[in-house]
Amino acid sequence: MARGRCAGRMDEIEIGMQGRDLLAPRSDEVATVQARTLLAGATGQVGTQMLRVLRDTRGPEAAVATTRHAREGWVHLDFAELATLEEAAALFDGYALDSIYCVAGMTAVDACEDQPELAFRTNARGPGVLAAYAQRRALPFVYFSTEYVFDGAADHSGPYEETALMQPLSVYGRSKLAGEEAVLAACAGALVLRTTVVYGPDARQKNYLYSLMRSLATGTRMRVPADQVSTPTYNLDLIAAALGLVECGASGIFHVCGPELLGRLEFAERIAAALQLDPTLLEGVSTAELGQRAARPLAAGLATTKLRSLYPQLRMRTVPEAIEDCAGELRAFLAEVRA
Numbered sequence: 001m002a003r004g005r006c007a008g009r010m011d012e013i014e015i016g017m018q019g020r021d022l023l024a025p026r027s028d029e030v031a032t033v034q035a036r037t038l039l040a041g042a043t044g045q046v047g048t049q050m051l052r053v054l055r056d057t058r059g060p061e062a063a064v065a066t067t068r069h070a071r072e073g074w075v076h077l078d079f080a081e082l083a084t085l086e087e088a089a090a091l092f093d094g095y096a097l098d099s100i101y102c103v104a105g106m107t108a109v110d111a112c113e114d115q116p117e118l119a120f121r122t123n124a125r126g127p128g129v130l131a132a133y134a135q136r137r138a139l140p141f142v143y144f145s146t147e148y149v150f151d152g153a154a155d156h157s158g159p160y161e162e163t164a165l166m167q168p169l170s171v172y173g174r175s176k177l178a179g180e181e182a183v184l185a186a187c188a189g190a191l192v193l194r195t196t197v198v199y200g201p202d203a204r205q206k207n208y209l210y211s212l213m214r215s216l217a218t219g220t221r222m223r224v225p226a227d228q229v230s231t232p233t234y235n236l237d238l239i240a241a242a243l244g245l246v247e248c249g250a251s252g253i254f255h256v257c258g259p260e261l262l263g264r265l266e267f268a269e270r271i272a273a274a275l276q277l278d279p280t281l282l283e284g285v286s287t288a289e290l291g292q293r294a295a296r297p298l299a300a301g302l303a304t305t306k307l308r309s310l311y312p313q314l315r316m317r318t319v320p321e322a323i324e325d326c327a328g329e330l331r332a333f334l335a336e337v338r339a
């Protein structure tokens with residue numbers, strides 16, 4: 001694998017709703033058989049957007065996409081079942097690949113408390129096997145992880161650097177930490193990207209941003225934890241960072257998130273302001289009042305000093321900048337909801 005440094009090598013990279021041409025292959029990279037990007041978990045929030053970016057920039061055949069559900073032209077992959085390198089080889093040896101991105105995961109934080117064994121197989125064992133497969137084929141491998149590996153305790157608060165003490169509070173956090181360890185042990189050049197509160201355009205219209213828009217546009221009150229502090233991340237910036245870091249041969253753990261440290265209520269209020277929605281429908285409550293099964297880190301957030309020093313050209317957008325970037329898509333959704 002060719003490995004280099006980002007700093008000074010790449011032009012500023014930004015994937016917006018307009019102008020997603022920055023990741024098109026250079027003419028000297030176009031081979032007779034186009035190597036494709038394996039996207040494990042291509043139906044999720046990040047996966048859907050990443051698939052769209054890859055297809056828009058590199059063509060309709062750019063990605064090999066996986067799901068657990070029957071879907072023509074897709075590969076059936078269930079991390080809960082994937083246990084050996086041979087099983088991974090049987091699924092993917094037939095494809096010319098240039099890299100593997102693991103955005104799949106059991107992400108329902110409370111459900112992970114009820115099914116810890118499934119959470120560990122999905123978030124740790126399966127990704128570890130896929131990372132070992134990447135190692136065998138000498139492919140870059142990227143694992144998406146989370147701020148929930150930290151505890152967000154008042155005496156040990158974020159924003160956290162990559163080297164901060166990890167003390168996950170939940171099964172989800174522990175399973176993702178085990179996933180990080182599994183992929184780094186299995187694949188020498190693996191890249192682990194920890195992110196948090198991902199929002200942005202979502203073809204499935206399902207992520208937090210859409211729930212918030214749906215509530216506020218229909219005059220429905222929405223309870224928001226006022227005591228959870230984090231660094232919300234625009235999904236298209238996360239994708240640009242992942243693709244760019246692979247392009248320049250980065251490996252190891254990186255924090256990738258937006259530039260603002262915000263409480264969830266403040267985050268929701270900024271979205272409401274940017275979209276002229278009624279902020280008085282937002283009701284700040286404590287996390288304890290929500291009665292969720294899994295504990296959440298409260299004073300959290302991620303620091304991106306390492307990312308910015310390796311990759312100074314990368315621009316992670318603020319909430320107003322991000323909303324402006326995808327305003328057309330969001331306003332169309334709002335019009336649909338109000339109709």
Ligand SMILES: NC(=O)c1ccc[n+]([C@@H]2O[C@H](COP(=O)([O-])OP(=O)(O)OC[C@H]3O[C@@H](n4cnc5c(N)ncnc54)[C@H](OP(=O)(O)O)[C@@H]3O)[C@@H](O)[C@H]2O)c1
Pocket residue numbers: 040041042043044045046047066067068069077078079080102103104105106107108122144145146147176195196197198199
């Ligand atoms: N969203 C956030 O705010 C956030 C924050 C921090 C970290 N992350 C991390 O970022 C990654 C992407 O998150 P996301 O929000 O896009 O997640 P998501 O919307 O919940 O999507 C999860 C994806 O994983 C797949 N999946 C679930 N169980 C699977 C299994 N047993 N085997 C194979 N695939 C399985 C799902 O596909 P099918 O159902 O089609 O199989 C889906 O494509 C995750 O690893 C997550 O831990 C997300």
